[in-house]
Amino acid sequence: MDATILIVDDSPFIVDGLAALLTRKGYTPVSANGGDECLSILKTVTPDLILLDIMMEPMDGWETLEKIRENPATKDIPVLMFSAKKITPAEAREHSVNIDDFVSKPVSPAQLLDSIQRIFSRRSELSVKRLAAQDKGLDTAVIDEYTALHKNTEVDRNLLAVLRASSGMDIAGKEIPREDYDAIRDLEVKIYREERRLREIETQLEKMPGHNREN
Structure with missing residues (x-):
């Protein structure tokens, strides 16, 4: 390694x-x-x-x-955050774009190692995607957006699962603070928009002819 x-x-x-x-x-x-x-x-x-x-x-x-x-x-x-303190919806909303994953303490060795490997694998995959987008002649700014979206959606999905579990949102009859509920819904909307924009860029890439990078 x-x-x-x-x-x-x-x-x-x-x-x-x-x-x-x-x-x-x-x-x-x-x-x-x-x-x-x-x-x-x-x-x-x-x-x-x-x-x-x-x-x-x-x-x-x-x-x-x-x-x-x-x-x-x-x-x-890349930064992997970890803590015994539950991450709050407000923290997730503010910091999700700047982290590469989050795990809660106590964390099992297997869980931590899986998260580390996931981050390294994602960065390797995104390097390949970036090169493929460059070969297609995609604008540099859109390539940057494309790779950032891939990372952000994966991180946000993980944070959403953590927040839903810690808030008890999926437990029938459990009440959660309105502020937490709104923050979780905001994150769900953010993920939806990120995934929609990803599909738009991928559709654009599919329609573009390839370029010879040596020319």
């Missing part, structure tokens, strides 16, 4: 356990005991993935994520 994964958590016990797991699976872990140390490490190390906890002090995971995305040198590194 030979991929470098930066683990960011303010619990040394969790960091050490995750580092041991990733090492056994052929990854190269790098440890950071908090957001500040994460940002410092990123000045000299460019990992293939960042595993970022939400509940940290003094800088929490969302603030750390924001700083990662603000930096041109780190903005494209």
Whole structure:
């Protein structure tokens, strides 16, 4: 595998356990005991993935994520968020575009490894899709939108499942706060629009003749 994964958590016990797991699976872990140390490490190390906890002090995971995305040198590194705290609908709505997946603690080793592999596989597949779209002569801006939509829809579907489960929306007779209900419905609408736009671009691609990239 030979991929470098930066683990960011303010619990040394969790960091050490995750580092041991990733090492056994052929990854190269790098440890950071908090957001500040994460940002410092990123000045000299460019990992293939960042595993970022939400509940940290003094800088929490969302603030750390924001700083990662603000930096041109780190903005494209995939970030897998994880936390013992349930992600709220408001957090999902605000941050979904900037993350590559989310898992809840306690997370089983199999679940975590599946999520990591899913992120790497998706990035590889999107590279192929980008090249195919370039071969077709699709506009660069549309290609960027196309690849972003593929990532966003997968992340949003996962977040939707997490939110529905944590809110109890699928339990008959259970009442949930109106704010949470509206946020979940907004996410469903967002997914619908993303999937519709994806179909539009894919239809456009199907109608375009291929180009020889060497010409």
